[in-house]
Amino acid sequence: xxxxxxxxxxxxxxxxxxxxxxxxxxxxxxxxxxxxxxxxxxxxxxxxxxxxxxxxxxxxxxxxxxxxxxxxxxxxxxxxxxxxxxxxxxxxxxxxxxxxxxxxxxxxxxxxxxxxxxxxxxxxxxxxxxxxxxxxxxxxxxxxxxxxxxxxxxxxxxxxxxxxxxxxxxxxxxxxxxxxxxxxxxxxxxxxxxxxxxxxxxxxxxxxxxxxxxxxxxxxxxxxxxxxxxxxxxxxxxxxxxxxxxxxxxxxxxxxxxxxxxxxxxxxxxxxxxxxxxxx
Amino acid sequence: xxxxxxxxxxxxxxxxxxxxxxxxxxxxxxxxxxxxxxxxxxxxxxxxxxxxxxxxxxxxxxxxxxxxxxxxxxxxxxxxxxxxxxxxxxxxxxxxxxxxxxxxxxxxxxxxxxxxxxxxxxxxxxxxxxxxxxxxxxxxxxxxxxxxxxxxxxxxxxxxxxxxxxxxxxxxxxxxxxxxxxxxxxxxxxxxxxxxxxxxxxxxxxxxxxxxxxxxxxxxxxxxxxxxxxxxxxxxxxxxxxxxxxxxxxxxxxxxxxxxxxxxxxxxxxxxxxxxxxxxxxxxxxxxxxxxxxxxxxxxxxxxxxxxxxxxxxxxxxxxxxxxxxxxxxxxxxxxxxxxxxxxxxxxxxxxxxxxxxxxxxxxx
Numbered sequence: 193x194x195x196x197x198x199x200x201x202x203x204x205x206x207x208x209x210x211x212x213x214x215x216x217x218x219x220x221x222x223x224x225x226x227x228x229x230x231x232x233x234x235x236x237x238x239x240x241x242x243x244x245x246x247x248x249x250x251x252x253x254x255x256x257x258x259x260x261x262x263x264x265x266x267x268x269x270x271x272x273x274x275x276x277x278x279x280x281x282x283x284x285x286x287x288x289x290x291x292x293x294x295x296x297x298x299x300x301x302x303x304x305x306x307x308x309x310x311x312x313x314x315x316x317x318x319x320x321x322x323x324x325x326x327x328x329x330x331x332x333x334x335x336x337x338x339x340x341x342x343x344x345x346x347x348x349x350x351x352x353x354x355x356x357x358x359x360x361x362x363x364x365x366x367x368x369x370x371x372x373x374x375x376x377x378x379x380x381x382x383x384x385x386x387x388x389x390x391x392x393x394x395x396x397x398x399x400x401x402x403x404x405x406x407x408x409x410x411x412x413x414x415x416x417x418x419x420x421x422x423x424x425x426x427x428x429x430x431x432x433x434x435x436x437x438x439x440x441x442x443x444x445x446x447x448x449x450x451x452x453x454x455x456x457x458x459x460x461x462x463x464x465x466x467x468x469x470x471x472x
Numbered sequence: 473x474x475x476x477x478x479x480x481x482x483x484x485x486x487x488x489x490x491x492x493x494x495x496x497x498x499x500x501x502x503x504x505x506x507x508x509x510x511x512x513x514x515x516x517x518x519x520x521x522x523x524x525x526x527x528x529x530x531x532x533x534x535x536x537x538x539x540x541x542x543x544x545x546x547x548x549x550x551x552x553x554x555x556x557x558x559x560x561x562x563x564x565x566x567x568x569x570x571x572x573x574x575x576x577x578x579x580x581x582x583x584x585x586x587x588x589x590x591x592x593x594x595x596x597x598x599x600x601x602x603x604x605x606x607x608x609x610x611x612x613x614x615x616x617x618x619x620x621x622x623x624x625x626x627x628x629x630x631x632x633x634x635x636x637x638x639x640x641x642x643x644x645x646x647x648x649x650x651x652x653x654x655x656x657x658x659x660x661x662x663x664x665x666x667x668x669x670x671x672x673x674x675x676x677x678x679x680x681x682x683x684x685x686x687x688x689x690x691x692x693x694x695x696x697x698x699x700x701x702x703x704x705x706x707x708x709x710x711x712x713x714x715x716x717x718x719x720x721x722x723x724x725x726x727x728x729x730x731x732x733x734x735x736x737x738x739x740x741x742x743x744x745x746x747x748x749x750x751x752x753x754x755x756x757x758x759x760x761x762x763x764x765x766x767x768x769x770x771x772x773x774x775x776x777x778x779x780x781x782x783x784x785x786x787x788x789x790x791x792x793x794x795x796x797x798x799x800x801x802x803x804x805x806x807x808x809x810x811x812x813x814x815x816x817x818x819x820x821x822x823x824x825x826x827x828x829x830x831x832x833x834x835x836x837x
Contacts, residue, residue: 363557366524369544370551370628371571371618381574385561 217447224248224440231436247441259435262442264416265424270449272334272420273402276341280398283342284349285391289379291350292357293365303354306347314344318411325412332414340408345398352397356390357383392457403450421446474535474625475500476521476658482529483516483682490516492682494530498626503652503659507669508679508705514662517679518628521660522551534625550619554631556611558603564614565590565599571622589617592654593647609640616651626658633668645671666706670694678702700834703754703827709791711754711827712801718748727753730796733776738823744837745828752834754827757791757802763818773820783811792817 223231224247226240251262290296291303321340322331330336360383368378384391406422413419425442428435481494491513498504506514519525521532523544532539539547550571559567565586572582590596593613603611612632619627632648633641649672652659663669669676670690678685678693678701686698697703697711704710717728718737725737725745735753737745745751763775781800782793790808794801803819805811828837 361555361557363553363555364559366522366544367551367553367557367618368559368570369524370522370547370549371622372545372574374543374545377574381570382559 220440220443220447223437224444226437228435228437231440247435247438251438251442251445259438260424260427260442261416262421262424262445265419265421265442266445268334268416268418269403269420269446272337272341272418273399275334276338276345276402277395277399279338279342280345280349281391281395283346284394284398285353285384285387287346287350288353288355289357289383291354293362306350310344310347310351314405315407318408321408322411331412332418334418336412337409337418337420340412341402341405344405344408345401348401349394349398352394353387353390356387356393359390360386396454396457399453400450403446474658475533476626476660477533478517478521478530479533480530481517481520481527481532483513483520483525484528489682491520494684496677496684496687498658498660500658501656503649503661503672503674504677505661505663505669505673505675506677506679507663507666508685510664511681512679513682514664514679515630518551518630518660518662521626522549522628523547524551548622548625549628550622550624550626551628551630552615552619552632554634556603556615556635558611558614558618560603563600563602564595564606564617567603567614568617568621571618585621589621592620592651593617608636609644612636612644613647616648620651620655624657626660627652627655629659629661629663631663632661634663634665641668648672667708670706676706678705696836697754697827698836700752700754700829703829703836707756709757709802711756712760712796712799713752713754713829714796714799714801715831716751716753716797718745718751727751728797729753730776730778733796735774735776735821736823738826738828741828741837748831750831751837752829752831754829755801755821756825757804759825760801760803760819760821762792762803762805763820774823775818775820777816777818779814779816780811781813783813 222240225243225245227242227244227246230237230240230242247259250259291299325331325336328336330339364382364386365373365375365378368382369375373381404422405420409420409423410426413423421442425439425446428438428442476496476498478494478496478498481491481496482489483491494517506517508514516525520527521534523539523542527540534547534549559570562570568586568589569582572585577585586599590599593616595610595613595617598606598610598614603614606614612635615632629648633644636644645668648661652672661668661672673690675687676690676693677687680701686693686702688696693702693706697706700713704713714729716735719726719728719734721734725742726734727737727745729735763773778794778796780792780794784791784793785808788806788808790805790811792803792805792811794803811817829835830837
């Protein structure tokens, strides 16, 4: 009997915690599918009376934009986030490997420098970046945003992959090298597959950071040429009205791909892949 | 299939010398064991031969080739690591075939060689398993198989058995020995376990602090240790080494082995001891035995009485502990009986078999 009560209690507590965590998300989803008037109604209308996909059809209508060019923003977001993630991961992987495996002059100082660079609040860089990018003609270009995101993500991916490479016994590459591999072959055939989960984790973090970034993008982007979804959301803000339903709808467009991607990659985040290779 | 030749091999880490001017010629097909306490430079030597550690000075030849600046992959050696270092993401057969795959050997030949290796090592049923699904002994076998498949010029073993439990270790030791007889390849084997060194080696090298202390066959280093270090390192239990005074009485030299106990100096060593006042006496536990079960030593033997402080029964023998000159001494009692603590027992020492070491240099006299 007491076991049953315990179980109910567990479920109840889990439900409360999950509910609190998910509430904003739930509210966004609900609000995305109801008319704006209903969101503004007083007293609050907790559950929609009228379900509608009006906002979605509006923003994705292909023949001329009815409300906000969400498709372009989505494409910008995807291109910018994926490209910057791939670049950041490639550089971070190589950097992390170097920090984990090699000894070189100034290693600790450089590492500390990278971490400190990460500690600088991004927004404080917005003005200098703006001036610099304006002079270089990088304002309102995808490339401009990608460069900034790569710079933001590299220290982080280096730090994360360094930790994962450190966990792989160095005998792994040594034995591969006595087995006839060059250092690069040993890295490619043995160490990289073993660091897979770490690289996947670093990838998710880097992607989400780029996907969600608002502050710098709001300074560096202007039009559909480079605006990402978070910036695009502000299109629903006009002088006299705010289209909350539209905002929620575009937020859904932001949330769904991120959740799907995380869901796919998290399967590869299984740790303990190195188990069994060496005596624990 | 080649000899390995080290000339003035040196390794320094900053100011710390790990290996100093090592000269060594390892003939083809020899099973050479490097043994010594941790930090003696034995693993470093092995890793330098493998090419995993840069050398600070000297030359390494494998066959006739100078390999100083060659990558590990170009040295045609195979190394077995203490922690096995199997590729966790590959099955047993992929682990075994990896080196051949890298060398772009055709798949049919890889399959042949892998099959041969699994047959030699009895891994036939485990081919499709991942390392995590294997026991310690099986992993060790795969690690050896991976080395065999390449048919290297030399096998390098870095303490391959120290992660196994005692029983498995003995078993694998025998297998390594058999494997060597079957493959007829040069083997360089590093261990800190002197039993492994004794049982496996054609030749043992005892190292300490980067220097070679002694090179010889297992029997040689056991019977004729060149100094106190080797004497106490080789043999189990370790040789009893007692610091003693040299006493002269009526023109005869005696060694004061305990309070009021004088042991006659062996006649062959008389001359060499004349000038010394002190000496280290080394007696192996099997050369200092209770008289009651001595086996014909009596004729040459010299005896004394001492009370026992501790007895450790091992079944086939009992190890008796007592003190000489305040130094704990172990004696082996074959045909054991129940021993009472404090019991006085008469011990016999075969004077022909005692070792004497110079008090200052600790070198054998």
